[in-house]
Amino acid sequence: MNSLTTLFQRKTADVLNVYFTAGFPQLHDTVSILQALQDAGADLVEIGMPYSDPVADGETIQRSNQQALENGMTVATLFEQLQGIRAQGVTVPILLMGYLNPVVQFGVEKFCQHCQAVGVDGVILPDLPLEVYQREYQPLFAQHDLKVVFLVTPQTSAARVRQLDALADGFIYLVAAAGTTGAQTDMNADVDTYLSRTKALGLRNPTLVGFGISDAASFAAASRHTTGAIIGSAFIRLLQTTPAEERTAAIGQ
Numbered sequence: 001m002n003s004l005t006t007l008f009q010r011k012t013a014d015v016l017n018v019y020f021t022a023g024f025p026q027l028h029d030t031v032s033i034l035q036a037l038q039d040a041g042a043d044l045v046e047i048g049m050p051y052s053d054p055v056a057d058g059e060t061i062q063r064s065n066q067q068a069l070e071n072g073m074t075v076a077t078l079f080e081q082l083q084g085i086r087a088q089g090v091t092v093p094i095l096l097m098g099y100l101n102p103v104v105q106f107g108v109e110k111f112c113q114h115c116q117a118v119g120v121d122g123v124i125l126p127d128l129p130l131e132v133y134q135r136e137y138q139p140l141f142a143q144h145d146l147k148v149v150f151l152v153t154p155q156t157s158a159a160r161v162r163q164l165d166a167l168a169d170g171f172i173y174l175v176a177a178a179g180t181t182g183a184q185t186d187m188n189a190d191v192d193t194y195l196s197r198t199k200a201l202g203l204r205n206p207t208l209v210g211f212g213i214s215d216a217a218s219f220a221a222a223s224r225h226t227t228g229a230i231i232g233s234a235f236i237r238l239l240q241t242t243p244a245e246e247r248t249a250a251i252g253q
Contacts, residue, residue, distance in 0.1 A: 004093040004121040004147050004170055007043060008206045008227070015228025016041070016219070017208055018235050019097065021048040021064040022081070023073025025239055030081045031090075033239070036251040038092040046124065046230065049075055049098030058211075060233040064240075075106045079114045086119040095149065095170070097124040108137060112144040122147035122170040130164065138167070151175050151210075154194040161201060171206040174198060174226065195225035 007015070018037050022030045030047065037045050048061065050068035057065070078096075096115065103111050103125065115123070123146055128137070133148070141148055147170035152161050165172060174195065191212070198207060206227035213219050214234035222229040242250045 002093075002121050002145050002147060003091070004044070004095070007093050008171070011043060012206070012227060014219075014223050015043045015206070015208065017044040017046055017095075017228060017230040018042045019046040019048060019061075019210075019230055019232035020235055020239065021050055021061065021068050022078045023050060023068035023071045024064045024236070025067065026244070027068075027071040027073060027077075028081070029239075029244075030078065031085060033247070033251070034085065034090060034092075034094070036248045038090060039248075040252045042092060043228070044093045044095065046095045046097050046232075047078070049078060049096055049102060051099040051102055053099070058233055060236050064236045075102050075111070079118055082118040082120070084118075090119075093121045094119065095122045095124055095147075096120055097126075100125050100128050109140060112140055112146055115146055116144040120146070122149060124149040124151070124170075124173060126151050130167065134167065149173050152198070154190075158201060161198065161203070165201075165203045165205050168205050171208050171227065172198075172203055173230070174207055174209045175211055192221075192225070195222065199225045 020033055020037075034045055034047070048057075048065065048068075050065040050073050052065070052069060075098075082094075114120075123141070130150070138148075148168055149170040149172070150164040150168045151173045152164060153175055156164075161172070195209065207225075208228050208230050209222040209226050210230040210232065213222055213229045213231050219229050219231070238250060239247070
């Protein structure tokens, strides 16, 4: 069974998903960061595939994308780095997050085959239109046991959220206004209303919050209405400011 599915069967609250950009801070840091996150207790790891125009991401993640590209990271290189990780003891569920263009350039079917071969459990493609997914990619993703995650914002209508929920088979990713991940949005009354309103829809998929999570307090606040939360920008900043030799200890904290 897909390990993402197994995770949500086993754990229905306080799920911690951590995002980092492949090839950042250095090109070959990907696997060591992944292993450190597993050792530190992350429930789920989201690896960003860097892209030159990451419009759905906040400034911190955009900068990490640019640095990773300058380091030489590509989709092909990422798959090379992930080759054999499951045999080496990496068991944490892994999602790849990125944009449709690099996936299409790589070849969608080839991408799915490589994901399955290295043990990737799901994908998040913020700019993949729902209708295109239904028409062109849904059977292909299912064939390779790749779970699909869709994003919703406070502006997404209840009808559209239900439509996304019907097609998603990973989780529903709750982002800030304008679909920007990692936004520095406080857990204020408006956000609380957004999360509670989404919870009231009774979605069949788990829900994870993907903005404004930087510490235990904001994680707990967000998780009151959701299955868990995603730490992205705060973790990227940790990687930026921590010397490589101190990184494993810092991640563990």
